[in-house]
Amino acid sequence: MVNIIGRIRSIFGRRKDGFRPFPFMPPEPRPVYGPDGRQISELQPVVWYKAVARTPDGYQVKLANGELGLLRDTEGLRLEQ
Numbered sequence: 001m002v003n004i005i006g007r008i009r010s011i012f013g014r015r016k017d018g019f020r021p022f023p024f025m026p027p028e029p030r031p032v033y034g035p036d037g038r039q040i041s042e043l044q045p046v047v048w049y050k051a052v053a054r055t056p057d058g059y060q061v062k063l064a065n066g067e068l069g070l071l072r073d074t075e076g077l078r079l080e081q
Helices: 002-012
Strands: 022-025 030-033 039-043 049-055 058-062 068-071
Touching (some): 039 068
Antiparallel strands (some): 030 039, 049 058
């Protein structure tokens, strides 16, 4: 039974913590931070990004180069409909 539930979660993209990855676009340029707390990139308002996890400090996002970073300012994100 657990194996079936795991397969269903993987198909629909929902993890055990209930978070489902989602695409979003920031309303203005937003900094993204690496594990050391330094800025590694800046999200642009004309590009769709994917939030892959929720953290206490914001969303972990996947960048175009495959790198993961932390988006701290999550206000006003445009969500794909």
